[in-house]
Amino acid sequence: MAPRTDRLGFSALADLPAAQRPLVDPRALGVGIAHLGIGAFHRAHQAVFTEEAIAAAGGDWGICGVTQRSRGVLEQLQPQDGLYSVLVRGEDTSLRVAGAVRDLLFVAEEGERLQALLAAPTTRLVTLTVTEKGYRHDPATGRLRRTDPDVAADLAGDGPPRTVVGQLVRGLQARRAADAGPITLLSCDNLPANGEVLRGLVTDFCAALPDGESLATWIAESVSFPSSMVDRIVPATTDDDRAEAAKLLGFSDRGVVVTEPFRQWVVEDHFAAGRPAWEHAGAVLTADVAPYEAMKLRLLNGSHSTLAYLGALAGHAHVADAMADPGIAGVVAHLMAEDVEPTLAVPDGYDVAAYQRELIERFHNPALRHRTVQIAMDGTQKLPQRLLGTIADRLAAGAEPRFACLGVAAWMRYVWTARAEDGAPLPVDDPLAERLRELTADAATPQAAVDALLSLEEVFGAELPANDRFCDLVTDALEALTKGGVAAATQI
Structure with a gap:
């Protein structure tokens, strides 16, 4: 049967076999996680673990995906109500629609909305897959690269923050002002001691602000920075992959991600405001990553x-x-x-x-x-x-x-x-x-x-x-x- 030309979305779910539908009803899921860097890897890894955790233990841990570079992911997923399929290729091929991504924003156009999201009491966790270069640090020292023009602009307050660390610190400032409670910042990037690296970069940024000392004190009391290790191979999606997904679904899916059967997530169990029950999805929660x-x-x-x-x-x-x-x-x-x-x-x-x-x-x-x-x-x-x-x-x-x-x-x-x-x-x-x-x-x-x-x-x-x-x-x-x-x- 030739695939239909309809786009994947809420209206398509009833026509999908049970094995291809999301594990939770995406329409009933509130946002509790802001994710910076919503590329293919996050959608094939943390978002899948999170949906399985919600299915097993509940919780409003839906994800607002934040894209840093372009509107591409929004154009793929917004017309599809945030839905996309995960195509797993090994000895056999399987496909299921994922439903944990409940909102999307492009920070270059919606900086104020990101700040409001980070300041909202309902947002209790921020996760990051922004790649190594997204931290704007010197890899040999782990320190914030203050000579970077975008970092310098963010420190000077010249318009909406352009860097991930700048966005996080301005969001934490707004959260502190709103008295919105504690929050966790969880790096999922390939950096040794990535939680400590992120903590250090946030501290470096605060130290360069006029009111940074009091903000840094609040962060030390209210924000946790656990480390994590992620492992799953996720190649870039091709037109052939999209055609295969459409054939399997019977609907067009512009946001399909392709991955392998293997997956691993090891997370330091140190959270300031709760977390999804990722252990029910196979993640390892440990004191030492x-x-x-x-x-x-x-x-x-x-x-x-x-x-x-x-x-x-x-x-x-x-x-x-x-x-x-x-x-x-x-x-x-x-x-x-x-x-x-x-x-x-x-x-x-x-x-x-x-x-x-x-x-x-x-x-x-x-x-x-x-x-x-x-x-x-x-x-x-x-x-x-x-x-x-x-x-x-x-x-x-x-x-x-x-x-x-x-x-x-x-x-x-x-x-x-x-x-x-x-x-x-x-x-x-x-x-x-x-x-x-x-x-x-x-x-x-x-x-x-x-x-x-x-x-x-x-x-x-x-x-x-x-x-x-x-x-x-x-x-x-x-x-x-x-x-x-x-x-x-x-x-x-």
Whole structure:
């Protein structure tokens, strides 16, 4: 049967099979969560956990999704009453409509409404997936980048806040003035100790305000900043994905998200004003997220970035294609087992070897068309937590983390040349893209490129570039990539 041309929405629900309908009645759900950064990942991860938690234990924990960059998500979801489907691809394909997103706003046009949302007593939780670069911090230090023009404008009060931290602090000011009670700010981004990072950035922002001291005191008493670790692979949705969703639903769904069967969420159980019963959806609530966080950031994300840069340079469009390359697959396995695993504090009873095997299996999933250049975005913001921490720890232990250093060298080759080995252009999508171009413009040799890029102290800090062994390992790897390509550099 050909799909109907009707858009998904409340009116479509009665025509859907029970297995495809939301787990809760979205029309009866009040908003209790503001989510900043309502992209595909949030809709395939936290929003799904939240709907399952509400179905199991109740509560007005509907989500108001806030988009920072464009009206695109609003144009997808508003005509659909906030509904969208989650298309899960593994050995089998399944699809269900999600109903936890109950409102949407575009902050560039509705800054006052966001402030009112953050100040409302009914809003008890703010979650964030704004990517590493959305925090406007120096990755090496974790401090607020006050030289950023948008941060400076927000501190000066020049119009509605443009940055996430500025939006949060102005919202907390309004909440304090309204005496609206405590609230939790929960980062779900790939940053070590992301709750503490967010707390530090909010504190830095307050410290630069004329009345910041009293506001900071109120925040310390009324706002909690738990850390969390999230894991689910969510590639960008394609036209083919939308066509498949329409066929399965019988309705057009412009907001469909595609993901894998695996999902994980580990959350520090420290909330100032309640939370959904996420444990009923399979989330792990714990007093200490750090061991899980380090495993995920270093094993999954570090490997993902390494294979993305190597894969893109070798001309592989998708992760599964890159993993079909024996050299790249071998580097990933050795990176996990030899460089990363010795740096981890593994929780009792956790089978880290099985986790590595599971990751490799997930990377091989051909049903997920996860583009290497998508993972390659924002490298300057990702390297510190994904690879540089591993490198620093192994060097301190007297080891030579050559596979992690190859990952760094592959990033350098990617941003230095911006071309694959066959000459095809590669997009350098990074908040420091212009500086990367300037630094490498006159680099005629791998050594010159390494020297130039290691001068980015906000990325590499001061200690690693001063370590001769690190510099030699990265330079050797970049020379191998330059002279013999990925095939030569991945010979083990």
